[in-house]
Amino acid sequence: MSSPIQRRVGQVFVPVSDMPAAIRWYADLLDFEPGAASHEGTIFDVPTDGETRLALDANRPDVVASGPPRFFLWTDDMVATVQHLRALGVTITSEVEDIGSVFFVQFEDPDGNALMVCQRA
Structure with a gap:
């Protein structure tokens, strides 16, 4: 039996605790113009490139x-990425690691959500 569920992330x-602060933080991180949250101020769709969407909730x-x-x-550009994170005062939780296929660095948003940026090797 084949699955009707697609292997695509929508x-x-x-999760965020202070929506206006989270919007500003992610806007600085990802360089977009902050906007208003929808759904009575509880959801903000971060502008993304590509099909997969990102929402602050x-x-x-x-x-x-x-x-x-x-x-x-x-x-x-991992070097520029780490410099950008440091300039924003972001809590970086790992060194840049090379696992062969990618380099990555981990960091946290103001709510303590673990985030990662990867660069193809």
């Missing part, structure tokens, strides 16, 4: 951010 939700303020990153963002 949207990733990042303030519907569950009781969610505890823990564990490894649940997704990653791409970069073509």
Whole structure:
């Protein structure tokens, strides 16, 4: 029996506790113009390139951010990425690691969500 579920990610939700602050932080991180949240101020769709969408979600303020990153963002310049993170005062939680196929660095958003940026090797 084949599955009717497609192997495509539609949207990733990042739990946040302070929507206006989260929008500003992600806008600085990803260089987009901040906008207004929808759904009575509880959802903000971060502008993305490609099919997969990214949403900041303030519907569950009781969610505890823990564990490894649940997704990653791409970069073509890891050195510039780390410099950008440092300039923004972002908490970087790992050194740049080389695992053969990619280089990656891990960091946290203000809610403690584990995030990662990868560069193809």
